[in-house]
Amino acid sequence: MARTAVRDVVIWVKHIHGGDVSQRVLGLRGGETVDLVVDGVRGAWRKMDDGRDGRPTTGIRPIGRMQDFWRELYSSRRGDVVTIELPQAEDEGASERSRLIFAPLARTQEARKSALEALLSLRGDSYRNTGVVITRDDMHDRELDREGL
Incomplete structure (x- = not known):
């Protein structure tokens, strides 16, 4: 079991002491996710992207819940030491599912082109006004609003 101090809005590998969590995080590429149990709460963390000059960033950012x-820990218990560990073996199925959900985006020209095509294909699927005019009061059927109260 490793420990880390709540010092920042992210966890830096140099602040993780003990256990094999820091090696697991260092083995991730930028954008990959890992499930961790922090202070008894399991959740997903995303490895921060490498810097513009190519240097690796050794931090992980919480995602989702x-x-x-x-954020609550950071505001209420800043400076405290909390436990951080990898999930147990029976929980690995959930880790694989979150890896599929939060897979890093491919940053290739083909991926960008297909994403743009998918976005543009939605162009005609938006809301269409049928010409019916309805007031707010009629829409919500608010008797008190009609009376001016």
Whole structure:
């Protein structure tokens, strides 16, 4: 079991002490995710992207519901030491599912082109006005609004 201090809105590898969590995080590429159990709460963390000059960034950022949990820890228990560990073996199926959900985006020209085509294909699928005019009061059927109260 490793420990880390709540010092920032992200967790830096140099602040993780003990256990094999830091090696697991260092083995990730930018954008990949890992499930961690922090202070008894399991959630997904995303490895920060490498810098513009190519240097690796050795931090992980909470995502999803873990972001709310870590933000609460940061505001209420800043400076405290919390436990951080990899999930147990029976929980690995959930880790694989989150890896599929939060897979890093491919940053190739083909991926950008297909994403743009998918976005542009939605062009005609938006809301169409049928010409019917309805007031707010009629829409919500608010008797008190009609009376001016």
